[in-house]
Amino acid sequence: MSIILKIYKRDIKKIISNKPLMIIIAGLLFVPALYAWxxxxxxxxxxxxxxxxxxxVVNNDKGSKIQSIEINIGNEVVDKLKNNQSIGWTFVDESEAESGVKYGKYYASITIPENFSSNLLSITANGEPTKANLIYAVNEKINAIAPKITKSGLTTLQSEITSSVTKEVSNTVLNYMSAYGVELEQLKPKMEEFINMVSNIDANLPQIGEGINNAYNGAVDMNNFIRNIQENVPNITNSLNNAQNVIKSSNDFFSKVNGTIKNISPYIRTDLAGAKANADTVKNNLSSINNSINTDVKGQQEALKSSVNNLNNAISTINNDINILQSVNNMLHSNLLSNFISKMQNIRDQLVQNKLNLDNVISALSSGNAISSDAVNSAIQNIDKTSQLIDESISNFDNTISPQINNLVNNTTDMANNSLGLLESAKNNMPLINSLLKDANIGTDLGAAQLKDIKDKFPQAQETIHSNVEKFKNLNNDQKFNELTDFLHKNTKDVSDFLANPIELVQNRVFPIPNYGSAMSPFYSTLAIWVGGFTLLSILSIHVEPLEDGKNLATTKMFFGRFLTLATLSLLQTIIIILGNFFIIKTYAVSPVVFLIFSMYVGLVFIMIIYTLVSVFGNVGKALALIIMVLQVSASGGTFPIQLTPKFFQNISPMLPFTYAIGGMREAEGGIIWSSLYYNAGILSIYFFISIIISIFLKEKVNKKSEKFVKRMRESGLVGE
Structure with missing residues (x-):
């Protein structure tokens, strides 16, 4: 160990005492940092x-009408884009757009056709609806990423237009329905007044009947009694006439309501068509993902998120239609309508399951996992089945369910017509009663036989009037009438806004990183550390001269002695890189100290790997270090998720030190999961010790066998140490 330290101290002394060398070393310390920064x-x-x-952006839209209201969706789109700073929207004519895209002035163009509004609003008209087109042209040769960004902007624009159209159409229909709902609500007091008048008539009939009985029982007093009854008959007739006028006014109102309620059918059909359009859009998005399964992960994420939004819109629309149909069915009690609602609920459940599947795919992508073609194809098949179910439901609705809703309207109208019939019947019976009374008056002279005839006929007339009064009372308490009133009397602004925007996204960022540059700092820092080690071994010699005592040095001692020098310089490079990240360019990290310590650890591992390759294999080792670096740039997942790269890179990724160096730095940057940090550090230690083992057991043997080969190369004068 003392010999290793002597070699290290001598190297440091030489660096400090040699100014040219110090300048070169200083350059070697800062160049990797500049590369990262x-x-x-x-x-x-x-x-x-x-x-x-x-x-x-080219707007050729000529606009359209819905319920006599002028609507120009193209102008609304342009107004929104003028306030949208996400992309450089430029508003030009068609020739300028075509030329600008062709010659690279614009990355893309969006043309809104003349029939854009009319096609969008065709869902509210008779006949089959026509889908509107947005014409998108892109110049893909200018840049590889720009088309993906502009297409993402187009998808967002498409979603905003759909929301706007849904709001406009639903708001117009609901406004009309709400207006009639208010009128129907105002009619209820008049109907109650009419029913009270008819009840009063019914209440007077027992008195008339009692008078007839008394006349029959006492013919002597019959003449005076009949006169009193005859005085009440005009009052009863006037009451019937007044009631008839009231119900005629009601009947006129129901005739107006008739046309409006029938809008429920096209409204629901519109929603079903919108749900199918959303499902088809999701299918198209998934197909585009399948075409770029290993290339454009960001585009896949955007397409998946857009698809989830489409499914959410479809789910909300179907749920709203289920609620409306359920309200209608509460009035109809139709098994046919109940079965259709069950099918709608099945469609909604399938849409929810499709959304959950896409959420899982998005989560997998966010976790760095790849999307398989089988998974995408399965998702396409599932959404295609759902789209077919919606098609079947539209056909079923047109042929069967819509007539059921129309029956509700017809029953309401019939209700008013029946009321008129009841009043007319009662009114027609009044001449009969009046005639009976006249006969009774004559009967005072004719005798009890004719009075008996009057008595026998009167109960039938009384029963007719009484049964009609009971029907009017039931009409006033009819739940169907109340449900119809409640259904029409809605807050149109709230409902239309809900239909257009049924979901608010609440984002939860688990490990938030404020900017893209900070997110890329683990990759560029790791790459700079490797580049720094490589440049050190490219400039500095691995040859160790004997110490001053002249004794030969063992290969292992020379290796570790020079390693300490290189490790010191590598640590200085790493410290400069990381501190510069934090204090010069202000990158973000949750734990800057852990980030620095782990990076220094990475520097030691990398310099050991590169030093071992160069020390054992010489110039060939330098080439190997360069090749390994190139492979690691593509296969470490530092830029794009590794799941988006070809299978070769996915297979070698777990074998490369960059993978674990970047992984550990990301833990310190975004939020530490200690088990993950320890795992990455542990794998890097394996590379470190494998490098030591290679140097101990192979360096001397490989150096001796390659000595002649290296000597011959140096004789060429083109190869250094």
Whole structure:
């Protein structure tokens, strides 16, 4: 050990006493740090500057109408984009956009066609709806990443347009329904007034019947009694006329409501079509992921998140339709409608399961795991089955369920018509009663025989009026009438806003890192440490001269003596790199001290690996160190997740020291899980001790066997030590 320390002290003394060497060493200490700092600064916040990516926007939309309301979705999109700083939206005409994309002035262009609004609102019109198109053109030769970012912006724009259209359409329909709901609510007091009048008529009938009986029993007083009854008949007739006028007003109202409630069917069909559109969008997103399964992990994450948003929209829409249909079914009590609601619930459950599957895939991606083609194909098959179920439900709704809802409207209208019929019947019976009374008046002279005929006919007339009064009372307490009123009387603003934005995203960042540059510092720091060690071994000699006493030095002692010198310089390089990260470019770390200590440990391991390769294999070892570095850049998962790389790199990743060096630094940077930190440190120690074993058992043997080979190379004058 004393000899190893002597070699080390002599090396340090030579460095301190030799100014040219000190200058070179100083350069070797700072060059790796500059390499790390420059790369970290360059990648500090690349996604925060996406507004510099110019995307041309062309608005040719001519607008459309819904319920006499002018709507231009294209103009709304342009207004939103003007306030959106995520991408450099530039508003130009069509020729400028085409030329700009072709010659690289714009990275991409988005064209809104003339029929954009009319196609979007076709769902509210008769006939089959037509999907609207956004024409997206991209120049992919300018940059590899820019098309992915602009496409992500387009996906977000597409989602915003869908939300806006849903809000506009639902708000318009619900406003009309709510207006009639208010009128129906206001009608209820008039209906109660009418029913009270009819009840009063029914209450007077027993008195009339009693009078007839008394007339039959006492023919002497019949004439005066009948006159009193006849005086009440005009009052009863007037009451019936007034009640008839009230119910006619009600019937006019129900005729107005008839057309509006029938909008429930296209409204629900619109939602089903929207849910299918969301499902098809998810299917397309998954297909695009399948086409880039090993290349674009960020694009996959964005596509998956967008797909989850689409599924959430579909789930919310189906849930809302289930609630509406359930309310309708509470009035109809239809087994057919109950079965359809069960199918809708099955669709919703499948959509929820598809969403959970995608959430699992996103979690796997976030954890660094790769997506397999089988998993993506399975997800595509599942969402395709759900889309087919929605198609079947749309057909079933058109052919069967929609008529059920129309029956509800017809029953409501029939209710008013039946009321008119009941009143008309009662009114028609009044001449009969009046005639009976006249006959009774005559009967005072004709005798008890004719009075008996009047008495026999009166109970039938009384029963007719009384049964009609009971029906009116049931109408006032009819749950279906109340449910219809409640259904129409909604807060349209809240409902339409809910339909457009049913979910608020609450983000939970488990190990938050404030910027991209800090997130990349483990990779660039690790790479700089390796580069620093490699440059040390490229400039400094591994040959150790004998000590002053002239004794020959053992190979192992020379190896470890020079290693101490190289380890000292490597530690200084590492300290400069890491402290510069924290104090010069201000990178973030939860535990800066642990980050520094672990990085120094990485520096010792790396210098031992590189020194062993060069010491044992000479120039070949330098080439090996360079090759290993190149492999580690691609296979360590420092930039893209390792699961996105080809299988070769995934297979060699666990065998490379970069993998564990970066992993340990990330623990200290984002939040330490000590078991993970210890694991990474333990694996690195294996590399350290394997390098020592190689140097002890192979250095002398390999050096002797390669001595002639190296000598011949040096004779060429082109190869140094």
């Amino acid at each position: 420059i790369n970290i600064i360059a990648s500090w916040d690349p996604y925060g500057n996406t507004k510099g990516l110019l995307v041309a």
